[in-house]
Amino acid sequence: MTANTKILTRLLAVVFTMGALAWAAVPFYSWFCKVTGYGGTTNVAVSAPDTVLDEVVRVRFDANVDSDLGWTFRPMQKDMTLRLGESGMAFYEAVNNTNEAITGTASYNVAPDLAGYYFNKIECFCFTEQTLQPGERVEMPVNFFVDPDILKDSDASWIRDITLSYTFHLTDKPQPKQASLDAEPARTVN
Secondary structure, eight states: OOHHHHHHHHHHHHHHHHHHHHHHHHHHHHHHHHHHOGGGOOEEOSSOOSOOOSOEEEEEEEEEEOTTSOEEEEESSSEEEEETTOOEEEEEEEEEOSSSOEEEEEEEEEESGGGGGTEEEEEEGGGSOEEEOTTOEEEEEEEEEEOGGGGGOTTTTTOOEEEEEEEEEEOOOOOOOOOGGGSOOOOOOO
């Protein structure tokens, strides 16, 4: 192997490695956030725990809307006080202020970030896309609890105020495929 071939091989290996790492970065970061609660990412649970403690936490609710969406979106309550481990249900209201059906998806986080690992959603409108017809108003529930294990975490045990924040973004719905009438007629081979 010549010196130029060795250099080219090493450069291609570096480019390939960088491409593979870039491709894996998004799923790895999502996994990391879900496992650690980093960035206020919450957990998903099937049900609330059997243990409910007398310690309370206040959950505040926040709502934001992408300017391109054309919706009004707000929490229907300012805050809620729950015992650790107790299931709570809050509602958000969304109104489509346009003359067309619009689909949106909610992104979410909690603050402080450390609380994300202990904030569990049982049911949430944020798990699926939401389509609102022109002028339609809906109330969307979120069922959640704060895990009592938060008290065992020396870094998070002091947290007694958590903010749950949602932002709705416009979702591009795929356009329906045109009927086969628009297709080019098949050719016959003789």
